[in-house]
Amino acid sequence: MKRYILLSAIIFGILLLSQKSIAQGCVAIRQFSGIGNAVGQLNVQTQGDWNISTNYRYFRSFRHFSGTEEQPQRVEQGTEVINWSHGVDFNISYSFTDRLFGTVSLPFAYNERSSLYEHGRQSRHLSYSGGLADMRIGAGYWLLSGEKATKGNLALGLGFKLPTGNYNAQSTFYNVGPNGTSEIRPVDQSIQLGDGGFGITLESQGIKQFKSALFGYYNAFYLFNPRNTNGTRTSRSRQSEAIMSVPDQYALRAGLFYSIKQIHGLGFSLGGRLEGVPIRDVIGESGGFRRPGYVISVEPGVSYMLGNVTATLNVPVALVRNRTRSLTDIADSTPDNYRHGDAAFADYLINFGLVWRIPKKIPEVFNSL
Incomplete structure (x- = not known):
């Protein structure tokens, strides 16, 4: 029983920590996956272990916020911007050592x-994007191994984000050309498939066993995007926002996971989640157009393990949505004209994942449980 509970919590962690962010509406919090995908058994892994996982994410954003203040009149007047987003990650990881x-x-x-507003403010239309997003590669290192890791462990990771996604995806926009004709233009930053930058990711994650069936987890992530702008035009009126920015991104998640002793393989989780785009980048310039902001969510989840395959469903529900002021908002504000842009956010996200663990061998520590 102890072995099953521990394995359930461990494999749950693989999926929980690999289900990352996706653009939360108009704030372009892009989907990413970090070292959370690479854990052979999360806090106990064996040299030669493989993990193959896939994660699906969906949201619909439509509620507009300026700062933390909602603008309900946008929905009432039918002027809200609506984003529908579907994301799928395919992940492969390998344990080079323990x-x-x-x-x-x-x-x-x-x-x-x-x-x-993107179609001449005369009639509502759709724009689209689809295809490969920005690919990631990386590595991580667990501070503990063997029996010492069975009660808790901490990993550090370094990765790279490659600009494989189209950052100049285009669609048809109506009523914007001469005499109200249509034109092919780049889609909004929030639905671009990539950001056009080579990124560096730093990440840390951990798990701690408090009781036989109760575990704590956390995951912290930061994406450094040194490139300033990517050359993609925005069709916005302000010159300082004419080209899209290549922004940094961050996320922090923490919570508890409980394995149900009476039902082998079933577990529940409850945690908190913070993710966002900063106003300024840590490395390089921060010019161009971006919608900075963040989302704080409560994140319930459920998982079930059958053999070496585990399924997890998490539904983060937004508690705080904040579209912070951009550098252009600050620069263009005067005592008589305070500027603060808005953005549309989702009420919740749906994250569903599957992981197939292919162990080279069962660690000896489990045989003694």
Whole structure:
């Protein structure tokens, strides 16, 4: 029983920590996967272990916020912007040693965006994007191994984000050309498939056993995007926002997981989640157009393990949505004209994942449980 509970919590962690962010509406919090995909058995892995996982994410954003203040009149007047987003990641990881592991993540996305203002403010139309997003590769290292790791462990990771996604995806926009004709233009930043930058990711994650069936987990992530702008035009009126920015991104998640002793393989989780886009990048310039902001969510989840396959469903529900002021908002504000842009956010996300663990051998520590 102890062995089953521990394995259930461990494999649950693989899926929980590999289900990352996806653009939360108009704030372009892009989907990513970090070292959470690469854990052979999360806090106990064995050299030669493989993990193959896939994660699906969906949301619909439509509630507009300026700062933390909602603008309900947008929905009432029918002027809200609506994003529908679907993302799928395919991830493969391998344990080089009992501590060192590597991972490769191949993400795909399909997005639709409905708006009035992007189509001459005369009628509502859709724009689209779909295809390969920005690929990630990385490695991580667990500080503990063997029996010492059975009660808790901590991993550090380094990765790279490659600009494989189209950051100049285009669609048809109506009523915007001469005499009200249509034109082919780049889609909004929030549904671009990539950001056009080579990124560096730093990540840390951990798990701690408090009782026989109760575990704590956390995952912290930061994406450094040194590139300033990517050359994709925005069709916005302000010159400082004419080209899209290549922004940093961050996320923090923590919570508890409980394995049900009476039902082998079943577990529940409850945690908190913070993710966002900063106003300024840590490395390089921060010019161009971006919608900075963050989302704080409560994240319930359920998982079930059958053999070496585990399924997990998490539904983060937004508690706080904040579209912070951009550098352009700050620069263009005067005592008589305070500027603060808005953005549309989702009420919740749906994250569903499957992981197939292919062990080289069962660690000896489990045989003694």
